[in-house]
Amino acid sequence: MKELYLIVGFAQIVFVIFMQWQIYLKKIILTFALSSIIIAAFLFLDGIMLNSTNLLILGTLTITIRGFFIPRYMLKMLNLAYKEREPRHIVPPAASIIISLFLVVLAYIVYHFTLYNITYIKAGSIPIALILQGMFLIISRNNAFIQLTGYMVMENSLFLFAGYLFPELPLIIEGGILLDLVGVVMISSIVIRLREDAISAITEQFEKFKG
């Protein structure tokens, strides 16, 4: 299981770096969906190995909500062509890829000197790296959909962390977080859409004056 955890964990890190590289929102959302499906598969396998119903339920929730429902909803919201990509970044993609990479190293160093003395699991730094990368995805991009994806990457890392290190963590906490998130995503997306529509309605008149 340790080997599988390593593969899943580093695949997640690569997915986040890939998200930093991309400017097309659709690709970013689909990458997030794929990463959630992989985490769900990992939780399933972990649940079967440990004979834990909690993990099986958590895996089902993850694949249904994060693997399919949320990505599908977000893609549905991206119905206008101009919303499909984010050409202007706060941090340039090449720089964000490198920064994201160094966050992985930072997580390894921080974990090694703190939590490692309690857990004694060397690969425990992976979820911490994912949390830092998710945070960086939020602050390095302007687009609200990508920021939401960054937030959900942080959540995914928590599931990976809990699923591997603390499989007996009460399900209610994890399920609760998951369901809360659905609500947050829906409301945020609607609010964002309303705001963007309102702003574009105002700016459209001025775009006519562009030479």
Place this chain on the structure above:
Amino acid sequence: MLYFLSAVQLLFVIGFAPLAAGVFNTLTEKFESKKGPSPLQPYYDLYKLFGKQSVVPKVASSLFQIVPYITFSMYLFLTLVLPIITAFPLSFGPVVDFIGGGLVFGAIGTLKKIASLDSRSNYAHLGTSRTSSIGALSEPIVVLIFITFGVISHTNNPYVINNIMQTSSHWYFSLVHWFVVFAFFMALLVETGKLPIESHSSNEFGMIDQAIEMEYSGTELALMKWGGYIKQFILMSVFLNVFLIPFWVPMKIELKGVLLYAALHLLKMLILILIFSVIQSTVSKYKLFKNFEYVAMAFSFAFLAIVVFYTIGGAM
């Protein structure tokens, strides 16, 4: 025996390098539903160029004319020191390790750039500028890859690394190895001038390496082109024999085994060329400034290999 095998390897590379380039061009055209040139086209091109008169820019110094001969002989030297059809060092094998080989590649690149600057052509200068910009970022990736393999095998000798990869399933299936494979593959596309980095067309937008040899003609251009084919063949062979499929490369000094593997190597090469042609036909070219993002991704894979190495507890 080792001298004889060295000569066999040298002839093998010199002889089949243009064919590999020809097969790649043919397959790429076939993927695009075109008839495509014959796989032997690079041979015809070389034959034609060797028979043509050389034209040298009036302002260029003698260095401009000497460099193709020097770089071609340096490529020939590299064929003698890398594991192409043998997994045991040939006569000149102990002369350099991976880093040494990388330095020779670097020296060839530098000489080509100096010569192209000497031609005073705007296109050649443009190519030099672009090659230097991308090379400054892609070369450290290759060095990082060699360092990672050095950490695994405690050596920088490509033959030892091949033997370890052939015999140790632990390292072959490890994440460290596969991250390195991805990083090297991405770097290979940069070094061999393939899409999405470089498109070989007649306009200057996609030119990178191609622009460097813009002012050459006749024999010198033939040597530059042939050198380019050899470079591509060597890098692809190293990728196959040390990184991706290190198996079946003969570890014992035996002529029959080496000759059999030489045929098998061409088959391995064909598979890699097929992958290259699929990429070439399906991926569009990046804008020049986007190339740096691609290089950053390749660097990420190489760097993550080292992070994985420490995460799994170092040398086990």
